Amino acid sequence: xxxxxxxxxxxxxxxxxxxxxxxxxxxxxxxxxxxxxxxxxxxxxxxxxxxxxxxxxxxxxxxxxxxxxxxxxxxxxxxxxxxxxxxxxxxxxxxxxxxxxxxxxxxxxxxxxxxxxxxxxxxxxxxxxxxxxxxxxxxxxxxxxxxxxxxxxxxxxxxxxxxxxxxxxxxxxxxxxxxxxxxxxxxxxxxxx
Amino acid sequence: xxxxxxxxxxxxxxxxxxxxxxxxxxxxxxxxxxxxxxxxxxxxxxxxxxxxxxxxxxxxxxxxxxxxxxxxxxxxxxxxxxxxxxxxxxxxxxxxxxxxxxxxxxxxxxxxxxxxxxxxxxxxxxxxxxxxxxxxxxxxxxxxxxxxxxxxxxxxxxxxxxxxxxxxxxxxxxxxxxxxxxxxxxxxxxxxxxxxxxxxxxxxxxxxxxxxxxxxxxxxxxxxxxxxxxxxxxxxxxxxxxxxxxxxxxx
Numbered sequence: 433x434x435x436x437x438x439x440x441x442x443x444x445x446x447x448x449x450x451x452x453x454x455x456x457x458x459x460x461x462x463x464x465x466x467x468x469x470x471x472x473x474x475x476x477x478x479x480x481x482x483x484x485x486x487x488x489x490x491x492x493x494x495x496x497x498x499x500x501x502x503x504x505x506x507x508x509x510x511x512x513x514x515x516x517x518x519x520x521x522x523x524x525x526x527x528x529x530x531x532x533x534x535x536x537x538x539x540x541x542x543x544x545x546x547x548x549x550x551x552x553x554x555x556x557x558x559x560x561x562x563x564x565x566x567x568x569x570x571x572x573x574x575x576x577x578x579x580x581x582x583x584x585x586x587x588x589x590x591x592x593x594x595x596x597x598x599x600x601x602x603x604x605x606x607x608x609x610x611x612x613x614x615x616x617x618x619x620x621x622x623x624x625x
Numbered sequence: 626x627x628x629x630x631x632x633x634x635x636x637x638x639x640x641x642x643x644x645x646x647x648x649x650x651x652x653x654x655x656x657x658x659x660x661x662x663x664x665x666x667x668x669x670x671x672x673x674x675x676x677x678x679x680x681x682x683x684x685x686x687x688x689x690x691x692x693x694x695x696x697x698x699x700x701x702x703x704x705x706x707x708x709x710x711x712x713x714x715x716x717x718x719x720x721x722x723x724x725x726x727x728x729x730x731x732x733x734x735x736x737x738x739x740x741x742x743x744x745x746x747x748x749x750x751x752x753x754x755x756x757x758x759x760x761x762x763x764x765x766x767x768x769x770x771x772x773x774x775x776x777x778x779x780x781x782x783x784x785x786x787x788x789x790x791x792x793x794x795x796x797x798x799x800x801x802x803x804x805x806x807x808x809x810x811x812x813x814x815x816x817x818x819x820x821x822x823x824x825x826x827x828x829x830x831x832x833x834x835x836x837x838x839x840x841x842x843x844x845x846x847x848x849x850x851x852x853x854x855x856x857x858x859x860x861x862x863x864x865x866x867x868x869x870x871x872x873x874x875x876x
Contacts, residue, residue: 434873448875454854454867461851467741
């Protein structure tokens with residue numbers, strides 16, 4: 433059979449392997465499953481990046497109507513990713529530092545790193561300097577809900593905190609207590625110091 | 626009575642003389658024959674070379690022409706790749722050696738990079754399709770015959786590249802040193818006629834196997850060799866097996 437690529441209603445191009453029926457079943461052969469996990473990881477991260485999704489839950493494979501339906505299901509071949517298989521893939525992604533459990537101390541929901549925190553740090557600092565926000569104090573809210581949409585719009589606060597910590601380590605940001613919580617001041621500086 | 630050769634002692638001399646001249650004549654004759662043959666051979670070789678160099682581009686670009694040329698070579702017992710020197714004078718004259726090796730490298734490339742999903746077994750048509758895509762239009766089309774030839778040139782590497790024929794005449798290229806047993810070959814053939822899909826019942830129905838035999842063959846392919854993938858979501862939650870090397874993939 434030929435395995436066609438497919439463009440979803442949101443405009444995402446699903447790879448050919450998504451049309452392969454066994455792609456959705458967890459494989460008993462460890463080598464085969466490793467291949468499958470790799471394909472799934474790539475697919476999940478690229479879809480997340482495409483739609484700017486930050487969270488993936490095991491639940492997404494259990495119920496319909498969520499953001500992940502296009503990827504976790506393939507109605508054209510009548511296959512769907514069983515929750516247990518998704519759980520396994522998620523755990524593998526956490527092992528490879530491509531996702532973290534969020535909130536911590538549970539394993540059914542993850543924050544996806546389609547950009548690594550280090551990469552987000554560069555994006556954030558670049559945004560702050562290009563929009564003239566260096567040396568001013570900003571709240572977290574101002575960063576993730578800017579009046580003009582940016583790369584950082586709707587970035588989860590927990591991820592933002594991690595990213596700011598990375599910037600403070602190279603003296604490119606300072607965390608400052610403000611009246612209603614925390615704020616941050618960005619400082620000029622070069623990466624990788 | 627008059628006898629041929631006469632009588633008496635003179636007859637012996639005469640006979641000896643005629644034997645001698647016969648031998649001389651025959652020597653002369655075979656020498657001219659050999660000379661003649663050598664001249665012909667040189668001429669043949671020259672014209673073949675001239676042919677090869679004038680049509681070099683055609684041979685490299687046009688699969689039909691290449692096929693005809695190789696057909697001609699094998700008819701007259703010349704191997705375009707063989708010869709005393711590395712690659713052979715013939716291969717050098719044609720540049721076909723490089724061409725063949727280049728194709729060989731591309732075959733290895735495709736086989737190795739698709740190995741993780743097909744377990745080291747790829748269907749010939751699929752291989753030719755991917756190769757054609759990989760080489761682009763400029764390099765000219767290639768045929769199954771070219772692939773078979775190139776794989777032969779890979780043999781000295783001992784990497785186990787081999788063209789195998791499964792039940793029903795389909796050709797597959799194997800890129801791992803792994804012996805396929807008889808049953809696996811049959812499973813592959815069945816899968817190929819069903820677009821990669823195979824299950825126990827199919828083997829029982831079509832090949833008259835017992836369920837135990839079908840199960841054993843499929844489990845071996847699944848668990849031991851990684852040649853097929855499990856699918857637990859068949860109609861009515863039945864268990865199916867899929868042979869990725871019998872499916873057509875886009876990169």
